[in-house]
Amino acid sequence: MRAAVLDIGGTSIKSGVWNGEELTDVKEWDTNAKQGGLYVVNRAVEILKSYEPFEAIGISTAGQVNSKEGYIRYANENIPGYTGMRLRERMENEFGVSAAVENDVNAAALGEAWFGAGKDYDDFLCITYGTGVGGAIVIGKEVYTGSMFSAGEFGGILIHPEDRVKGDPFSGCYEKYASTTALVAKALEYDESLTNGRSIFSRLEEERARAIVDQWIDEMAHGLVTIIHIFNPSCIILGGGVMEQPYILNRLEQKTKGRIMDSFRNVVIKGAVLGNRAGLMGASWLAVRRLRETQ
Secondary structure, three states: OOEEEEEEOOOEEEEEEEOOOOEEEEEEEEOOHHHOHHHHHHHHHHHHHOOOOOOEEEEEEOOEEEOOOOEEEEOOOOOOOOOOOOHHHHHHHHHOOEEEEEEHHHHHHHHHHHHOOOOOOOOEEEEEEOOOEEEEEEEOOEEEOOOOOOOOOHHHOEOOHHHOEOOEOOOOEOHHHHOHHHHHHHHHHHOOOOOOHHHHHOOOOOHHHHHHHHHHHHHHHHHHHHHHHHHOOOEEEEEOHHHHOHHHHHHHHHHHHOOOOHHHOOOEEEEOOOHHHHHHHHHHHHHHHHHHHHO
């Protein structure tokens, strides 16, 4: 079989073809998201046309997604006017094939579940650290979406109630302290040249830079302690570009396991392995499943 797959983000759209065994013809395109949701959807259509013919479509996308009906429940102003877009309907009408649509973090978790770090686990949690903190709950190799398709919003865990600000639902919450954005903000206070994770970790030999990273890892551990005690998972898979730094995973596991109850220390904390292709791999699996459901 041949499925065309997309991973739509605020900065770029990744694309490829799943041939039933592997992902091929992978490309990356500028999203130009500020031109609005309708522009992004039309751009997605044009990208998919470049892969014809195909039997199915799988889409991983930014925003909250009603994966049952395939539309965008909510998207912030990173893609203006994207909320309400009926992606599955548009793609199925345009190409005459089945289409599946899922939130990008959930799609990445499914990619890891079937093809990556979660292959040996039926149940696990997936947490990604980037601009914010995203999460997914995998049970029986399926994503648990909650009552309104938004479960796994681990970035909303309240860890610093003293920092709550009226009108900001995420003030005092996990992603304000544990995201890569939070790390860079702290590093910039020390040195204005430290504008991304790569530059920060290149200077770990500096006492002040290492202290900033260690404080950030402490914040990451705060959230993981709560999550582990709630879910009692056998495995937590951590993703996001910054997690490719070995220093983080080693220190984070040490700090987290030192703070949880003995009976919870069976949890395996490991890094994601599919990198920026996880969403495409998850979209591939979803495309295949949707095709089988509609045949």
